[in-house]
Amino acid sequence: MTTAIQQPNRTGRRWEDIGEPSRFEWDQGPENLSPPPADRTVRTARGLGWFSIGLGLAEVAAPRRMARLIGVEDDDTHRNILFAYGLREIASGLAILAGERPTGAVWARVGGDLMDLAFLGRAMASDRSERGKVALATAAVLGVTALDVMTGQRLKQQTDGGKGLSSGAIDVRQSITIGRPPDELYRFWRDFRNLPQFMEHVESVQVLDERRSHWKAKAPAGSSVEWDASIVEDRPNEAIAWQSEPQADVPNRGTVRFKPAPGNLGTEIHVSLQYDPPGGRLGALVAKLFGEEPSQQVKSDLRRLKQVIETGEVVHSDASIHRGMHPAQPSAEAAKLGGDR
Amino acid sequence: MKANCWLGKRKLEVREVPDPKILNGRDAIVRITSTAICGSDLHIYNGLIPTMEKGDILGHEFMGEVVETGPSVKNLKVGDRVVVPFTIACGACANCQRDLWSLCENSNPNAWIAEKLMGHSPAGLFGYSHMLGGFAGGQAEYARVPFADVGPLKVPEELTDDQVLFLSDIFPTGYMGAEMCNIQPGDVIAVWGCGPVGQFAIASARLLGAERIIAIDRFPYRLRMAAEKAGATDVINYEEESTLERINEITAGRGPDACIDAVGMEAHGPAAIYAYDRAKQALMLETDRPIALREAIMACRPGGTVSVIGVYGGLIDKFPMGALMNKSLTIRSGQTHMHRYMRPLLDRIQKGEIDPSFVITHRMKLADAPKGFEMFVNKVDNCEKVVLSA
Numbered sequence: 001m002t003t004a005i006q007q008p009n010r011t012g013r014r015w016e017d018i019g020e021p022s023r024f025e026w027d028q029g030p031e032n033l034s035p036p037p038a039d040r041t042v043r044t045a046r047g048l049g050w051f052s053i054g055l056g057l058a059e060v061a062a063p064r065r066m067a068r069l070i071g072v073e074d075d076d077t078h079r080n081i082l083f084a085y086g087l088r089e090i091a092s093g094l095a096i097l098a099g100e101r102p103t104g105a106v107w108a109r110v111g112g113d114l115m116d117l118a119f120l121g122r123a124m125a126s127d128r129s130e131r132g133k134v135a136l137a138t139a140a141v142l143g144v145t146a147l148d149v150m151t152g153q154r155l156k157q158q159t160d161g162g163k164g165l166s167s168g169a170i171d172v173r174q175s176i177t178i179g180r181p182p183d184e185l186y187r188f189w190r191d192f193r194n195l196p197q198f199m200e201h202v203e204s205v206q207v208l209d210e211r212r213s214h215w216k217a218k219a220p221a222g223s224s225v226e227w228d229a230s231i232v233e234d235r236p237n238e239a240i241a242w243q244s245e246p247q248a249d250v251p252n253r254g255t256v257r258f259k260p261a262p263g264n265l266g267t268e269i270h271v272s273l274q275y276d277p278p279g280g281r282l283g284a285l286v287a288k289l290f291g292e293e294p295s296q297q298v299k300s301d302l303r304r305l306k307q308v309i310e311t312g313e314v315v316h317s318d319a320s321i322h323r324g325m326h327p328a329q330p331s332a333e334a335a336k337l338g339g340d341r
Numbered sequence: 342m343k344a345n346c347w348l349g350k351r352k353l354e355v356r357e358v359p360d361p362k363i364l365n366g367r368d369a370i371v372r373i374t375s376t377a378i379c380g381s382d383l384h385i386y387n388g389l390i391p392t393m394e395k396g397d398i399l400g401h402e403f404m405g406e407v408v409e410t411g412p413s414v415k416n417l418k419v420g421d422r423v424v425v426p427f428t429i430a431c432g433a434c435a436n437c438q439r440d441l442w443s444l445c446e447n448s449n450p451n452a453w454i455a456e457k458l459m460g461h462s463p464a465g466l467f468g469y470s471h472m473l474g475g476f477a478g479g480q481a482e483y484a485r486v487p488f489a490d491v492g493p494l495k496v497p498e499e500l501t502d503d504q505v506l507f508l509s510d511i512f513p514t515g516y517m518g519a520e521m522c523n524i525q526p527g528d529v530i531a532v533w534g535c536g537p538v539g540q541f542a543i544a545s546a547r548l549l550g551a552e553r554i555i556a557i558d559r560f561p562y563r564l565r566m567a568a569e570k571a572g573a574t575d576v577i578n579y580e581e582e583s584t585l586e587r588i589n590e591i592t593a594g595r596g597p598d599a600c601i602d603a604v605g606m607e608a609h610g611p612a613a614i615y616a617y618d619r620a621k622q623a624l625m626l627e628t629d630r631p632i633a634l635r636e637a638i639m640a641c642r643p644g645g646t647v648s649v650i651g652v653y654g655g656l657i658d659k660f661p662m663g664a665l666m667n668k669s670l671t672i673r674s675g676q677t678h679m680h681r682y683m684r685p686l687l688d689r690i691q692k693g694e695i696d697p698s699f700v701i702t703h704r705m706k707l708a709d710a711p712k713g714f715e716m717f718v719n720k721v722d723n724c725e726k727v728v729l730s731a
Binding site for chain 1: 344346349350358359360361362364365366367388394395396397398413431433434435438446447448450451452453465468471474475476477478485487488624625626
């Protein structure tokens with residue numbers, strides 16, 4: 001017997017349904033994405049998109065001049081940062097103008113604003129900066145941040161139609177191809193105790209009974225969150241769907257499908273995951289500043305799964321075993337870090 | 342241990358850093374006996390490779406002695422003398438199984454960065470940016486070698502370091518460049534760039550039976566090496582004569598059957614073109630200067646092959662797509678599928694068909710690595726290839 005759960009429908013996310021078994025659509029296409037609302041908010045968003053591109057081009061073409069304009073020291077590091085920020089601005093501008101889901105793209109701009117503010121904050125603390133210019137630049141960024149947040153919230157309300165469990169819901173779809181048959185991968189995944197091996201943020205999963213499990217995951221700022229989840233659909237060698245039980249710290253649900261890949265390439269794994277991040281969307285943005293964005297995290301988790309299955313363990317480099325930036329050189333604590341993960 | 346660390350554009354320092362440790366079961370630690378500076382290291386040196394960080398250990402051409410093995414490494418033992426391929430590959434994924442080792446799907450822990458730039462990620466490389474893995478490089482006293490059960494090649498004692506060191510990159514790279522030309526009897530091959538990779542492309546074209554090999558560069562000492570050591574039949578100094586006119590003359594108007602770009606993203610060329618690309622690169626309106634590549638496409642005979650082994654990092658400008666399309670050219674390219682070539686090329690060295698040490702012009706201690714870079718980048722004292730030893 002299969003029980004199905006509901007999948008986000010055409011309006012995006014019906015979060016009031018979480019916790020209640022309903023219908024799940026196995027094949028979702030891009031038609032599930034909500035159409036962009038065409039009104040003034042969207043025009044503001046597009047304005048922000050063009051602003052991003054303009055600022056980005058300036059940063060890319062003249063990082064030196066930009067460094068002087070905002071009062072930070074004109075050295076290699078700052079020029080490189082400004083160049084990289086410029087590429088980010090151009091990318092987020094293009095994402096907004098591409099317009100598939102301007103809501104996400106506008107919120108990505110807020111993430112970028114926070115990065116800018118962090119950068120300016122550091123510059124403010126440096127003796128080598130011109131503090132007056134830095135303060136002016138900070139004020140400008142704060143103004144734009146406010147506009148971004150406002151636009152993001154308006155867009156969000158329009159997409160949700162004012163409904164939904166929370167405005168902070170994250171919806172991720174990712175997939176990967178792994179060179180093993182579906183039944184082997186299904187069995188590996190179905191034993192939830194294996195998941196922390198490749199899901200970076202999941203610390204442990206305890207299996208309570210045939211359907212229920214207890215999850216513990218890392219949350220921003222060194223805290224952790226826990227919840228109970230139950231399997232709502234289990235099709236051997238094909239798919240597993242689970243969702244958190246009511247009162248979870250992080251309401252979430254997910255499905256994983258195992259599909260034979262063409263030729264002898266093994267299995268396509270398609271994951272769909274929705275969750276309500278702790279601290280809402282702002283919390284997610286702050287988390288993003290210190291790590292990868294949610295869809296990137298899931299992709300990276302799947303890549304680690306592929307490494308575990310195909311090579312026997314998660315592959316480390318001298319830099320990758322560290323959280324955040326670290327030069328590509330051995331470190332005294334490397335062996336310990338490597339062994340733990 | 343001591344290691345050559347990148348600190349910024351044209352800033353290197355040999356520093357004391359922690360010794361490497363086994364991080365994965367399939368790792369080995371190698372005590373490095375010989376290591377070299379690669380032309381592609383100069384792109385990093387010149388600040389043109391993105392995602393480098395202060396303190397990154399450079400170097401991807403190295404060999405040495407195994408001093409420690411992880412629990413899953415069964416084919417190597419402490420004391421084995423090995424050459425290490427610069428591309429890191431797991432041996433198990435679909436691309437490794439297809440013999441496309443530089444496209445390993447599992448060896449780049451930072452694949453997501455490369456994906457943003459290129460759509461998909463290639464294999465991880467030693468000492469070549471965080472986008473390509475963040476692996477410490479081999480211009481050091483020791484290195485951790487991932488997938489040591491798949492990559493390192495044991496070398497016989499009777500061969501010297503100088504004879505086998507270049508199996509780590511430039512000999513297989515030049516060889517792949519020539520192999521991608523699918524050389525037939527009577528073929529004329531033109532090679533842009535007579536740095537070490539160009540020399541091995543020329544030497545490999547000769548091994549693979551090319552009739553004529555045209556070497557193109559601007560340094561007389563490099564052209565001399567190409568003709569006297571590598572086996573070029575014709576040389577062109579583009580600062581003295583027009584490359585295209587001269588090639589047309591040599592091939593009686595046909596154009597070479599295949600052209601090899603062994604130059605890459607920092608090409609030089611005739612003054613006006615060079616100034617144009619240099620300016621665009623400085624303004625970051627293009628990241629790479631494709632002067633040699635453009636010329637190779639223009640020179641190539643209709644229906645011929647352009648083989649690109651020079652390193653490119655990002656975007657190029659004024660790419661002669663019309664010539665490529667209308668002349669039915671085939672472009673072949675890639676980071677070297679090292680594991681495919683190391684053993685067969687070792688056989689050729691053992692049989693005496695080639696002695697790769699002919700490219701070496703300078704030997705230094707690891708501690709002098711920054712000086713070696715400076716000499717290499719400025720072509721001081723006819724510098725062709727610098728080998729560093731511990």
